[in-house]
Amino acid sequence: MPRPVRDGPWSPGAYLTYSSERTQPFTDLLNRTGATEPKYIVDLGCGPGNGMAALRQRWPDAQILGVDSSADMLERARQSTEGDSGIEYQHMDIRTLELEHKADLIVSNAALQWIPEHRGLLPHVQRQLAPSGILAVQIPGNFAEPSHRLLAEFAAQEPYREHIDPASMLQRTAEVSDYMHDVAGPSWHVEGWETTYHHVLQGENPVYDWVAAAAARPVLRGLPEKLREQFTAEYKEALRQAYPRxxxxxxxxFRRLFFIARSTQ
Structure with a gap:
């Protein structure tokens, strides 16, 4: 059985600590879709539903389906959109995506990178679109930055590495041009770009809090409690030096990669 996109319990509260910063790239993505009045929208990897408000504000009459493999995230998302009968949720691994109705717009914000083989899935996702449908995706391209580089370096050291499955860690994403080729074809118009955000975070260990809620999660979950405490202390100190207050x-x-494929059929 394939490993879920979001394996094991997630902490929606921790993920939403920097909700506005995590949602900004999604808003920027929606601004470029070119979708006018999509009737059916699917949000792949919708997480705790932090993007639903942006979708609903932009397209008030659309039916929206949020898909995620984390039951905890979906429960938080349902709570956040309670009372909106036009929004539904489905507990599903993106790799098994089969929509009952073809979508006019499929969006995905910082989710596909959790699937090692996500590039190979893109044509299948495109087949879930209706004629003239649009696929719009944002994924992180931040793996060369200290937040991710230090995480990988610490995870590869003793005494930590024997407890961490390398396959569970986020793998480096491709470049924008690679994704553009992945979704290109005779009946597709493709565009791509990247943006480096400079988020101003507050708190004692804000970069650790950011990474621990997402990219560092598989590493932290794999460590026994005592080693997790040791790893956390060392990683926090390294992050404080790399990201001084x-x-x-x-x-x-934080570098983000964007690509959009519009069906011309």
Whole structure:
């Protein structure tokens, strides 16, 4: 059985600590879709539903389906959109996606990178679109930054590495041009771009809090409690040095990759 996109319990509260910063790339993606009045929208990897408000504000009459493999995330999402009969949720691994109705717009914000073989899934996702449908995707491209580089370096060291399955860690994503080729074809119009955000975070260990809620999660879950405490202390200290606090707060550089494929059929 394939490993779920979001394996094991997630903490929606921790993930939403920086909700506005995590949602901004989604808003920027929606601004570029070119969709006018989509009747049926699917959000792949909808998480705790932090993008639903942006979808509903932009397309108030659309039917929206949120898909995620984390029951905890979906429960939080249902609570956040309670009372909106036009929004439904489905507990599903993106790899087994089969829509009952073809979608006019499929969006995915920072979710596909959790699937090692996500590039090979893109044509299947495109087949779930209606004629003239649009696929719009954002994924992180931040793996060369200290937040991710230090995580990989610490995870590869003793005494941690024997407890961590390398396959469970996020793998480096491809480049924008690679994804554009993945979704290109005779009946598709494709575009792509990247943006590096400079988030100003507050708190004692804000970069650790950010990464621990997402990219570092598989590493932290794999470690026994005592080693997890040791790993956390060392990783936090390294992050504090890599991301010093300033008068503004702690500035986190975060590179995001975007690509859109529009069916011309």
């Amino acid at each position: 300033t008068d503004l707060g702690t500035i986190l550089r």
